[in-house]
Amino acid sequence: MSLPPEGDAIQLSKMDVDSSQSTGSAVDVPDNEALKSIVEGMASSSVDENASGAKPKADAADSIPSSSFAKTAIKKQPLCVLVLGMAGSGKTSVVRRLSTYLASARKPFHTINLDPAVKSVPFMPYIDIRDTVNYKEVMKQYGLGPNGGIVTSLNLFSTMFDDVLKLIAKKEDHLDYIIFDTPGQIEVFNWSASGPIIAGALASVYPTVILYVVDTVRSNNTQTFMANMLYACSILYKYKLPFIIAFNKIDITDCKFAFEWMQDFEVFQDVLAEESTFSSNLTRSMSLALEEFYCNIKACGVSSFTGEGMADLVEKLAEGAIEYEEYRAEYEHLKEESSKRREEEKKKSMDKFKADITADGKEPISVVRDAIRNETEMLVNNYQSDSGSEDEELDADDIEETKEIESFQSFLRQQKEKAEQQRAHKIREQNHQAE
Ligand SMILES: Nc1nc2c(ncn2[C@@H]2O[C@H](COP(=O)(O)OP(=O)(O)OP(=O)(O)O)[C@@H](O)[C@H]2O)c(=O)[nH]1
Structure with a gap:
């Protein structure tokens, strides 16, 4: 070049x-x-x-200062x-x-x-x-x-x-x-x-x-x-x-x-x-x-x-x-x-998103619910397969881990119940409004 x-x-x-x-x-x-x-x-x-x-460079217009109104007004x-x-x-x-x-x-x-x-x-x-x-x-x-x-x-x-x-x-x-x-x-x-x-x-x-x-x-x-x-x-x-x-x-x-x-x-x-x-x-x-x-x-x-x-x-x-x-x-x-159309579409999806948000405003309910369900299922499966062989000796680490799993499971259960309650509440409200 x-x-x-x-x-x-x-x-x-x-x-x-x-x-x-x-x-x-x-x-x-x-x-x-x-x-x-x-x-x-x-x-x-x-x-x-x-x-x-x-045009030749030495145009009369070029000699006008750039701050001149005449030069900037007409493009x-x-x-x-x-x-x-x-x-x-x-x-x-x-x-x-x-x-x-x-x-x-x-x-x-x-x-x-x-x-x-x-x-x-x-x-x-x-x-x-x-x-x-x-x-x-x-x-x-x-x-x-x-x-x-x-x-x-x-x-x-x-x-x-x-x-x-x-x-x-x-x-x-x-x-x-x-x-x-x-x-x-x-x-x-x-x-x-x-x-x-x-x-x-x-x-x-x-x-x-x-x-x-x-x-x-x-x-x-x-x-x-x-x-x-x-x-x-x-x-x-x-x-x-x-x-x-x-x-x-x-x-x-x-x-x-x-x-x-x-x-x-x-x-x-x-x-x-x-x-x-x-x-x-x-x-x-x-x-x-x-x-x-x-x-x-x-x-x-x-x-x-x-x-x-x-x-x-x-x-x-x-x-x-x-x-x-x-x-x-x-x-x-x-x-x-x-x-304008784009703005309206953006607003609509924003409203939809807001309506789907939990009370604490952090995550949409559906997302939390799905995450909890997946986590719970996974942990329960793991736990069941781990505890399936009773003959196995549990060492200190295993006991510790089991406790952690149990406590996490209980936390997840609580979250799940909370989410379900909120969802039920929302449905009730919607039904109420529909009436
Ligand atoms: N008599 C005559 N011949 C013309 C005139 N304009 C173009 N030609 C001839 O027409 C032929 C095509 O001209 P071009 O200017 O190459 O046409 P073009 O549309 O650009 O051609 P392509 O881009 O190759 O398709 C050439 O032989 C030119 O000499 C005209 O006004 N009078």
């Missing part, structure tokens, strides 16, 4: 995957301590301002943009183009690469999963194929996502956007454990939106369009975060048709009427179900090649950030409700 030279994008530690343990042994847990030291180290290192678009938070989409839809290209656009608009941002299998990243990521998890070693050590390796790598990475949050927190005051590029296969993020962990962790701290990239050229086909929309719908309802669809590659095909299909159900039906396959019938019936989904999303057309539509996309992201506030309110409400 080595720190990048000052001025480079900061990287997480390389996960220690020891190739000598290649047969069936578990991959080492990510080196959190090393990460922590990097977090500390970051305080003194600087990030490449030009590559990442971060700026970056907008997290999770870029998802089918394989080859152009996620990475969109992240790259958006980065260029934000840099030229002097909007500070960072990019984070969550794709462990990507060969090269055409932008300078602030955090790169490949610096933490070696996906090929994961495949080797777990005996997995490429997809399993990607899923496992992302799952491993998500276990240390709190460290990623700490790294982000170090820079949050200076950032407007944090853009996350995700693995090529959408199911890796969407249906594995890591997706909800990462999205949930981000959304619980920062305004977060999902940017769903669609290949407009391929979506010209009604069935591909419907498959894309069903996927988008499942993501929207799964994460319940503000959702933006970016129809990419509009330099090849205009995305007007897609907007029409989304806005006007009949136009889509007319196109489907020209097809008579079984799948078009299925698509027809499904399109009805998606009407409500279309009302809840924002869409725009972009080209990662020409940069067309980037201004519109940034506008949609800003709307998403506003919409997120509703999510935050709901999230806070849910959090409050669940903590």
